[in-house]
Every structure is written in structure tokens, then in C-alpha cells.
Amino acid sequence: MSQKSEKLIDKKGLRLDGRKPNELRPIKIEVGVLSNADGSAYIEQGKNKILAAIYGPKEVHPKHLALPDRMILRCRYHMAPFSVQERKSPAPSRREIELSKVIREALEPAIFLEYYPRTAIDVFVEVLQADGGTRCASITAASLALADAGIPMKDLVAACAAGKVDDTIVLDLMDTEDKIGAADVPVALMPNLDAITLLQMDGTLSLEEFEQAVNLALEGCRKIYAMQKEALKARYVNVKEVEE
Amino acid sequence: MPTYFERRQIVTPGDLIAEGDYIAGENTYKEDNKIYASRIGLVEYENKKVNVVALRAFYIPRVGDTVIGTVVEVGFNGWMVDISAPYQAILRASNVLSRPFRPQKDDLSKVLDVGDLIVAKIVSYDRTRNPQLSVGEPGLGKVTRGQITKITPTKIPRVIGRKGSMISMIKQETGCHILLGLNGVILITGKNLEDEQLAMMAIRKIEEESHTSGLTDRISQMIKEEKAKKEENKDESKK
Structure with a gap:
């Protein structure tokens, strides 16, 4: 493994795609891309292409799932069969079911669930093309789609991963770095409230390295948050222009 | 007590608007004395x-x-009505029939069937129960003719205008009767299809440009222009 991983960062300290260790991949975000959904967002983060759609709040079916004191959030993370190099079976895999839960739990703290009891919000995340860090990009897109649907929220949620590659702490890992690298730490943040809603770690890191990675990931989240806000406002830019 | 945004500036969820002795109004929340x-x-x-x-x-x-x-559903003693809200509304049979409801004799689907549109008033609603409707007032009940359009419910006040200036102008110019459902559904009934379409166009324009000023004047101008165009077309076809 050590032989392979040495190639991940070159002599100049640049990564496989020419990024610096603390650099994000190029990100493009668009809000309100689907007319049939109540809210939607599309994100491109490097080679990742992800679509998020929101339906609701609406009555819960089947009815026994409804909660008398708050709404429920249902989330489906799904990878398209063509999203990866080798065809992925369209049936939800163990990993997808887990990520659905992880994304749901990262979004839940940001929503005023108690406002509309006995209702449900459905979140659909469709990965069209995957290249590492899809859970973070999915959270970023889904939180924008929620805001687009007009659901009352405490804050937007921005997510970003950091990890260790060739003994260096790097930001926003792509697929090869994730697979060969030593560790991956995805973090989701509510930037205005300064609250973390998701923190995972895959691999091994020393305590100092972990702290360094989390701080780097938080920095990345804040950068992504700025882009999220811009994208959300861009949907209403024509509204503003006519006004002035 | 600073405020961080000017009036009519755009904010996104989570933006800190004000700090200190303020009251959280619509679509805002307060935490640690911050709005x-x-x-x-x-x-x-x-x-x-x-x-x-x-x-x-x-x-x-x-x-x-x-x-x-x-x-959307005909039940045993009433109807379920989709009012484009998170909750379905209930309309009881006794309210519509205005006499005691006899389950053995009355066929509810003959009174109102799935797909029928109704204008109704909400008589009760709280967190624990679905809203209940009533049609027991003049002007309420089944919709028999006209056209329906939907807009974002937050934009209804803009369609009404200041002291009803916008809506009364459209009514006057197009000669249509316009009924605004506060849930964002609008019913337009006019003498002919053309008038209805004109009113519909005006409402669509209001929705698109709802946050601009001087909208009433522009809408009124648009309606007049459209009317003039139609007159021209008529004249030409006569020739």
C-alpha cells in the first residue's frame, strides 16, 4: 500500500488532479431544477453529479408511521446503475441504506420538525455520477432542496470530507484518494449555529491528525456554505434585478 | 442592538438578521437573543x-x-378535500346537505364526487386534528364553471394589492369574477374564454414579478394592450 500511496501526492505537494492539499474540487450548484418536485437542487463537485428532490410536507402514508408531535423525514439515497465504472445493481444496497440514514440524521437537526406534526417530508437523492464524497455532496444538495421547498429550517447544512493521504491531511477526497488513502472524515456543519450534524471516520488517524482533519473539513464546509447561499439566491436574482 | 440586513434584502435560512431586543416574527426564530x-x-x-x-x-x-x-375521497359521512396544504381537509355530509344526514338513503357521491372543486371556509384546525371545512355560507360550494390557476400562497396578498387595488383593477378591466383561495388556488369566471384567459395572464405575470414595485400600473397597461390587440384581430378578420 505504501508504494501505491506515495504516488498520490507529487514532489511539488500537489494531488493527482493538481489540487493543493487544502483545496476543494470545482463546485457547481443549481437550485430549483425540477418542476415536479416541491424543491430540488443539483450539485457537481468534481466528477460527482448529484440530484436532490424534496416532496412535502404531506400526509404520511402508510398512516401508522405518522408521529403525533412532529413530522417525519424520509430519505432515499440511490446511485444510478451508470454512476460508477462497473454497472451497479439498481436495487438499494446495504451501503445505500446506511447512507440514507446518515443523510437523514445529518439533515434532521436543521429542520423545525415540530412545526407540522403528522406529516412527512420525502428526500430523494440520486447520484448520477460518483467520484468519492457523495454523502457530503448529497447533504449539501438536499439541504438546498429543502430550503427551495420552503421548509422552515434553522440553518442550511454544508458538508465536506477531509482525510489522510500519503501522511498529509487533505480536503475533499476523490474516489482514488478515498480508496487508497489512510483515512476519510466526512463532516456536516450548520455554519451559523456552529453545530456539527454529521461526523464519521473511516480508517486510522492519531488524535492530532483527527483534530487537524476535522478543522480542515469545517473550513471546507464554510467555503461550500458560501457557494450554497449564492446558488439559492441566484434562483431569485431576476427578482432582485427588476427591483433595483 | 444591531441589524445585519436592510429592508427588502434577501436572506437564506440560518442568516443572522438581528441581535438583541427584537421579536421574531414570520419565518424567523430566536435563539440566544439573536434573530x-x-x-x-x-x-x-x-x-x-x-x-x-x-x-x-x-x-x-x-x-x-x-x-x-x-x-379526493368520498367517505361514509363526508369527503376528504385536498386544499394544497400538508393536511387534507374534512367536509362533513351534514354541513353540505343542510339537513340530518341519513347514511342509508343519501348517496354522497351524487352530491360531491371525486375530482369536484369546492370553495369552502375553514371552520376548525389545530395541530392535533385535520382542518374541517364548511360550505354553509353564500358564495361557497361546488364550482360549476370557470378556470383554475395555482400560485404560491405567499403571493396572494400581492394579487389582492394594497386595499384590494390590484384585484379590483383586474376584475374591472377583464369583466371577470375572480375568487382567491388563500391556499393559492384562484378561480376565474368570466363571460367568455378570452376574458378568462386575459385575467389568467395578468395573474401569472403578478406571480412572476411579485417583488417589483409599480406592478399594478404595468398589469393594467398589459391588459389594455392585450385588449387592443384582440380588437385589431377582430377588425382584420371582418375585412
């Missing part, structure tokens, strides 16, 4: 109260609101 936005919208200050006029929201029932809904 944050909870929806995307435009900031409005009202003395000590901070409001956000939402650009995107859905309809939440309120007692006394007039709404337009679609019957």
Missing part, C-alpha cells in the same frame, strides 16, 4: 418585530380562510 431567518425571503422590520416575507412556502390552514380544494 435568524428560517426561510428564504425578504426582510421586513415592523417596529421591534422582524419578519421575513417568504419567497417559497406552502399553505398552512387557518380558521376563517376561504380556500378552493378538490374532493
Whole structure:
């Protein structure tokens, strides 16, 4: 493994795609891309292409799932069969079911669930093309789609991963770095409230390295948050222009 | 006590709008003496109260609101009505029949069937129960003719205009009767199809440009222009 991983960062300290260790991949975000959904967002983060759609709040079916004191959030993370190099079976895999839960739990703290009891919000995340860090990009897109649907929220949620590659702490890992690298730490943040809603770690890191990675990931989240806000406002830019 | 946004500036959920002795109004919330936005919208200050006029929201029932809904289910003693809110509304048979309801004899689907549109008033609603409707007032009941259009419910006040200036202007110019459901559904009934379409066009334009000023004048101008065009077309076809 050590032989392979040495190639991940070159002599100049640049990564496989020419990024610096603390650099994000190029990100493009668009809000309100689907007319049939109540809210939607599309994100491109490097080679990742992800679509998020929101339906609701609406009555819960089947009815026994409804909660008398708050709404429920249902989330489906799904990878398209063509999203990866080798065809992925369209049936939800163990990993997808887990990520659905992880994304749901990262979004839940940001929503005023108690406002509309006995209702449900459905979140659909469709990965069209995957290249590492899809859970973070999915959270970023889904939180924008929620805001687009007009659901009352405490804050937007921005997510970003950091990890260790060739003994260096790097930001926003792509697929090869994730697979060969030593560790991956995805973090989701509510930037205005300064609250973390998701923190995972895959691999091994020393305590100092972990702290360094989390701080780097938080920095990345804040950068992504700025882009999220811009994208959300861009949907209403024509509204503003006519006004002035 | 600083405020961080000017009036009518756009905010996104989580934006810190004001700090200190303010009251959280619509679409905002207070935490640690700070006021944050909870929806995307435009900031409005009202003395000590901070409001956000939402650009995107859905309809939440309120007692006394007039709404337009679609019957989605005929039950044993009433109907379930979709009022484009998170909750389905209930309309009881006794309320519609205005006499005691006899389950053995009365066939509810003959009175109102699935797909029928109704204008109704919300008579009760709270967190624990679905809204209940009533049609027991003049002007309420089954819709028999006209056209329906839907807009974002937050934009209904803009369609009404200041002291009803916008809506009365459209009514006058097009000669249509326009009924605004507070759930964002609008019923337009006119003498002919053309008039209805003209009113529909005006409402669509209001929705698109709802946050601009001087809108009433522009809408009125648009209607006049469209009317003139139609007159021209008529004249030409006669020749």
C-alpha cells in the first residue's frame, strides 16, 4: 500500500488532479431544477453529479408511521446503475441504506420538525455520477432542496470530507484518494449555529491528525456554505434585478 | 442592538438578521437573543418585530380562510378535500346537505364526487386534528364553471394589492369574477374564454414579478394592450 500511496501526492505537494492539499474540487450548484418536485437542487463537485428532490410536507402514508408531535423525514439515497465504472445493481444496497440514514440524521437537526406534526417530508437523492464524497455532496444538495421547498429550517447544512493521504491531511477526497488513502472524515456543519450534524471516520488517524482533519473539513464546509447561499439566491436574482 | 440586513434584502435560512431586543416574527426564530431567518425571503422590520416575507412556502390552514380544494375521497359521512396544504381537509355530509344526514338513503357521491372543486371556509384546525371545512355560507360550494390557476400562497396578498387595488383593477378591466383561495388556488369566471384567459395572464405575470414595485400600473397597461390587440384581430378578420 505504501508504494501505491506515495504516488498520490507529487514532489511539488500537489494531488493527482493538481489540487493543493487544502483545496476543494470545482463546485457547481443549481437550485430549483425540477418542476415536479416541491424543491430540488443539483450539485457537481468534481466528477460527482448529484440530484436532490424534496416532496412535502404531506400526509404520511402508510398512516401508522405518522408521529403525533412532529413530522417525519424520509430519505432515499440511490446511485444510478451508470454512476460508477462497473454497472451497479439498481436495487438499494446495504451501503445505500446506511447512507440514507446518515443523510437523514445529518439533515434532521436543521429542520423545525415540530412545526407540522403528522406529516412527512420525502428526500430523494440520486447520484448520477460518483467520484468519492457523495454523502457530503448529497447533504449539501438536499439541504438546498429543502430550503427551495420552503421548509422552515434553522440553518442550511454544508458538508465536506477531509482525510489522510500519503501522511498529509487533505480536503475533499476523490474516489482514488478515498480508496487508497489512510483515512476519510466526512463532516456536516450548520455554519451559523456552529453545530456539527454529521461526523464519521473511516480508517486510522492519531488524535492530532483527527483534530487537524476535522478543522480542515469545517473550513471546507464554510467555503461550500458560501457557494450554497449564492446558488439559492441566484434562483431569485431576476427578482432582485427588476427591483433595483 | 444591531441589524445585519436592510429592508427588502434577501436572506437564506440560518442568516443572522438581528441581535438583541427584537421579536421574531414570520419565518424567523430566536435563539440566544439573536434573530435568524428560517426561510428564504425578504426582510421586513415592523417596529421591534422582524419578519421575513417568504419567497417559497406552502399553505398552512387557518380558521376563517376561504380556500378552493378538490374532493379526493368520498367517505361514509363526508369527503376528504385536498386544499394544497400538508393536511387534507374534512367536509362533513351534514354541513353540505343542510339537513340530518341519513347514511342509508343519501348517496354522497351524487352530491360531491371525486375530482369536484369546492370553495369552502375553514371552520376548525389545530395541530392535533385535520382542518374541517364548511360550505354553509353564500358564495361557497361546488364550482360549476370557470378556470383554475395555482400560485404560491405567499403571493396572494400581492394579487389582492394594497386595499384590494390590484384585484379590483383586474376584475374591472377583464369583466371577470375572480375568487382567491388563500391556499393559492384562484378561480376565474368570466363571460367568455378570452376574458378568462386575459385575467389568467395578468395573474401569472403578478406571480412572476411579485417583488417589483409599480406592478399594478404595468398589469393594467398589459391588459389594455392585450385588449387592443384582440380588437385589431377582430377588425382584420371582418375585412
